[in-house]
Amino acid sequence: NAGVTQTPKFRILKIGQSMTLQCAQDMNHNYMYWYRQDPGMGLKLIYYSVGAGITDKGEVPNGYNVSRSTTEDFPLRLELAAPSQTSVYFCASRPSGNYGYTFGSGTRLTVV
Amino acid sequence: GQQLNQSPQSMFIQEGEDVSMNCTSSSIFNTWLWYKQDPGEGPVLLIALYKAGELTSNGRLTAQFGITRKDSFLNISASIPSDVGIYFCAGPPGGATNKLIFGTGTLLAVQP
Numbered sequence: 224n225a226g227v228t229q230t231p232k233f234r235i236l237k238i239g240q241s242m243t244l245q246c247a248q249d250m251n252h253n254y255m256y257w258y259r260q261d262p263g264m265g266l267k268l269i270y271y272s273v274g275a276g277i278t279d280k281g282e283v284p285n286g287y288n289v290s291r292s293t294t295e296d297f298p299l300r301l302e303l304a305a306p307s308q309t310s311v312y313f314c315a316s317r318p319s320g321n322y323g324y325t326f327g328s329g330t331r332l333t334v335v
Numbered sequence: 336g337q338q339l340n341q342s343p344q345s346m347f348i349q350e351g352e353d354v355s356m357n358c359t360s361s362s363i364f365n366t367w368l369w370y371k372q373d374p375g376e377g378p379v380l381l382i383a384l385y386k387a388g389e390l391t392s393n394g395r396l397t398a399q400f401g402i403t404r405k406d407s408f409l410n411i412s413a414s415i416p417s418d419v420g421i422y423f424c425a426g427p428p429g430g431a432t433n434k435l436i437f438g439t440g441t442l443l444a445v446q447p
Contacts, residue, residue: 227377254433256434256435258437264439264440265339265423265437265438265439265440266378266423266437267437268434268435268436271433271434273433279433281434282436313377313378315377321383322366322368322380322383322425322427322435323380323383324370324378324380324435326376326377326378326379327377328375328376328377329375329376329377
């Protein structure tokens, strides 16, 4: 089925380790987003991209990096993981012209 | 930054009851969206509102764009067990069209 695919679904990291959360969409959407959702909370925007080669910071970008070399892929990089980055991470995409975001099923990350 | 505050935070109701929830902001929004998040999944778009005063339905769900443009309302009629989840309002902050911020969420539990 077409949609947004996130990998991995679960991950445990030790403090100071690094990892990349993968996100891919096959709907040819220009816009892609990374959100984090802490327990019992809403979603906070980390980074977003309006097209290949263009990225911008959201509300909570510190400790993360992104790249957008293709329309399909929008990986999120965590350098030097910290316990405060324990969260569920959602990737989303949308087409130009409307706000109908399609979300992936999330990556649950625990930093210990 | 701009915030979207939702109330109530949580609701515990009996199957068949009607539900009302709202979302407020200190600043004007030009678009309001309502999403539902099932447990363990990403949010799914329910209704999009683009004009002050607009009333839009999607099955048993009805949402309204407040005339002040600082609030929005979601009603669910004759609730059923599968309505369980977290309901989020969302909107583009400060007139920006590239991104959405999400509200704090309303958790709905439905007792059969």
